[in-house]
Every structure is written in C-alpha cells, then in structure tokens.
Amino acid sequence: MVERPETPFLPRQVSIDGYSDRFFHFAGMSHAGSITALPSGVRPWRPERFADLGADDLAVIVAEGGAVELLLIGTGRDPAHLKEPLKQVLRDAGIRFELMPTPAAASTYNVLLDEGRRVGAALIAV
Template sequence: MSSGMIIREAHFPGRAPIDAYGNGGFRFAGMSHRGSILCLPSGIHGWQPSDPEDLREEDLAKVLAEAVGIEVLLVGMGRDLRRLPTPLRQTLRDAGLSADSMSTGSAVRTYNVLLAEERAVAAALVAVE
C-alpha cells in the first residue's frame, strides 16, 4: 500500500468572485490558490502559461474550448498592462471572443463586477507577487 501524495489538477467546479490577489496567488470561495488561474464557465482552474509575458494560443486552449459560453475574456497580464500578441488576439476574435488585456488587479475588479451582473465573462489571470 502506497502512502504517496496524490497531486490533482487545481479546479474549483463553480463560478466565484475573486476575494483577493497578490503574494503569487488568489483567494476565492474560501480557498487560496498559489499561481495563475483561469476563471471559466466550467469553474476556476489552476493555470500555468508557458511565458506570462508572451501568451500563446496553447496557453488559452482551455478558454478556446469553452468559447461558446463566453462573451468577454479579461486577461490579467500581471502587474503591468501588456497587449496580447496580434496572432493570439486574432485567434480569440475568430473564436467569437472579445478579449481585453489589462493588469491583473484591473482584471480581477472587472471580472467581479461582470460576474455580479451575471454576464458571460471569463478571465485568464497571471499571478502577481
């Protein structure tokens, strides 16, 4: 009998506002998560983009898979505002997503407001220290 630790993919199966962010993670639904997250119709998922400063289509594959249930995608790019790469913006547009990049703090605040309004919002949030 093995007593090894089992590590599962981080996933909260519901929609919840983000209560706090910083120190490399997020708090929501009475829990905390260290690292970046995706807030999607299917729930809140742990997320590890390959390069948070240069997002690619592969980084947002889970978002694209759920694009039908999303009107607005907020992308929290970390502490500072950075534009999404043009090819990625086009891929998201082709999937019918309106994507807005901003600092993670701005994205968290906007996500919470749109979620409270019961809008079809999703967020890709890069953790900040």
C-alpha cells in the first residue's frame, strides 16, 4: 500500500471555483499555495514554482493508480516543459499528462471533471 503524502483538505474530488494571487478556492474553502485536485481529494502540494517540481512531488499523483487517466499540470503564469525524468515517472504510472499555465489547467480540469472524465490536476499557484 502506498501512503498518501498529505492529508486531503477535502476527501473527494471537486471543481476549482476560482483562484487569485497565490490562492485557490474550492468547495467553500481556500488555500494559499499550490494544490492537487485528484479523485482522492484536494490537498496542498509542495512546489511553489514550476522549477521546484521534483519526482517526490509526483508521489501523491502516482499513488492514485488508474484513477487518473489524464493529469493537467498547471505551470504557474507561464508555459513550461517537464523534464524527461519527471515525464518518465508519469509514463511509468500509466498517466497521460498535459502542461499549461495554471489558469488554463484549472478551467480545463473543471470542464473534464463535469464531463465525468478521470482527470486530475496538479496546480502551481500563480
């Protein structure tokens, strides 16, 4: 059994209601800093900037197993590229992924979640 690195704020998947400078809003709550929104729930996420992202930060996502078909990675304000070792971690777990600025990732996540897709989001705060 894989341990989940952070206790979820909310132990279910919900849409992202909005975001503001350094904050995400969801289910009547808000959080300063980055988050993951996964089938197991919404939880804080360590990276403050995309450049801080490491393989250990992907553990909570990989722990979801087959529950996530597509992961949307919000890169902050600007587009970015994932380093090959991090891509391989996700590929080895069978997780497809798309990178885009966080506002676009949050919006796309909401649309796909509303469609009933097995989607997750890892969002760097803007």
